[in-house]
Amino acid sequence: QQKVQQSPESLIVPEGGMASLNCTFSDRNSQYFWWYRQHSGEGPKALMSIFSNGDKKEGRFTAHLNKASLHVSLHIKDSQPSDSALYFCAELSGSFNKLTFGAGTRLAVCP
Amino acid sequence: DMKVTQMPRYLIKRMGENVLLECGQDMSHETMYWYRQDPGLGLQLIYISYDVDSNSEGDIPKGYRVSRKKREHFSLILDSAKTNQTSVYFCASSSANSDYTFGSGTRLLVI
Numbered sequence: 001q002q003k004v005q006q007s008p009e010s011l012i013v014p015e016g017g018m019a020s021l022n023c024t025f026s027d028r029n030s031q032y033f034w035w036y037r038q039h040s041g042e043g044p045k046a047l048m049s050i051f052s053n054g055d056k057k058e059g060r061f062t063a064h065l066n067k068a069s070l071h072v073s074l075h076i077k078d079s080q081p082s083d084s085a086l087y088f089c090a091e092l093s094g095s096f097n098k099l100t101f102g103a104g105t106r107l108a109v110c111p
Numbered sequence: 112d113m114k115v116t117q118m119p120r121y122l123i124k125r126m127g128e129n130v131l132l133e134c135g136q137d138m139s140h141e142t143m144y145w146y147r148q149d150p151g152l153g154l155q156l157i158y159i160s161y162d163v164d165s166n167s168e169g170d171i172p173k174g175y176r177v178s179r180k181k182r183e184h185f186s187l188i189l190d191s192a193k194t195n196q197t198s199v200y201f202c203a204s205s206s207a208n209s210d211y212t213f214g215s216g217t218r219l220l221v222i
C-alpha cells in the first residue's frame with residue numbers, strides 16, 4: 001500500500017471552477033509536504049511546499065495542512081485549461097531530503 | 112537557466128542488454144536522485160546520491176546501480192535489463208530547502 005494516498009485518482013472541472021485535491025500520510029513524524037505538477041511529456045515541477053498547520057496561498061493555489069489528521073490538500077481557484085496535468089503530493093522524510101510521492105491525481109480542466 | 116538534463120529521451124533495449132541512463136545538473140546541488148514512474152504508482156525512489164561516490168539505496172534499488180564520479184553527473188545502470196524495468200526514469204537534484212528540480216525523463220522500453 002502506498003505510504004502517501006492521493007484522492008481522487010482523476011478529476012474533471014470546468015474552466016473557472018475550483019479543483020480540490022487530497023492527500024493522506026501515514027507517518028506522524030512527517031514535517032514537510034510538497035505539491036508537484038507534471039504536464040504530459042515533462043518532468044514534475046514543484047508548485048508549493050507547506051509545513052505549518054493551516055493554509056498557505058500562492059496566487060490561485062492554496063495548500064492546507066492538518067498534521068493531526070495526517071491530511072494535506074491543494075485547492076486551485078479559477079481553474080484554467082493550462083492547469084490540466086498530473087498532480088503529486090509528497091512528504092519529506094529522513095536525511096538527504098528524501099521525498100515520498102503519492103500515485104497522483106489527474107486533473108482535466110474543460111473549456 | 113537552472114536545469115537537469117537527461118539523455119537519452121527514448122531508448123529501446125532487448126532483455127539482457129545493459130542500459131546506461133545519464134543525468135547532468137548545472138546547479139552544483141550536492142544531492143541527486145533517480146526515480147521511476149509507472150501508471151498508478153507515482154514516482155518511486157531508486158537511489159539517492161549525496162555527493163561524489165556517496166550513494167544510498169532508495170525504496171526499489173533491486174536490479175539497478177548508480178555511479179557518481181563528478182558532482183554534476185549521476186548515472187543509472189541496469190545490468191541485464193528485464194521487461195519489468197520498462198518505465199519512465201526521472202533524475203532530480205535538490206537544493207538544501209528540498210526543492211527538487213527534475214529532468215524531462217528517459218522513456219525506456221525493454222523488449
